[in-house]
Amino acid sequence: MKRFVYHLVIFLIAINGFVIAQNKLVNPTVKLNVNWAKNLAQHDLLWDEVPKDYFAGAFVGNGLLGTIIYI
Secondary structure, three states, X not given: OHHHHHHHHHHHHHHHHHHHHHHHHOOOOOOOOOOHHHHHHOOOOXXXXXXXXXXXXXXXXXXXXXXXXXX
């Protein structure tokens, strides 16, 4: 049991040192300058014709939540 606690303490100290080192490398003054309208316009869904039935509708989603668009 003592050996497990010893290894756990060493592991936590190592992780703590890694997190502190990562925080020092991050520059908080960096600004993200993105034209979101132009960037997201590249990913617009476009169809040549309206789907004929429910099963031909477009599936959209993020992998966790999805929907089918049918007009």
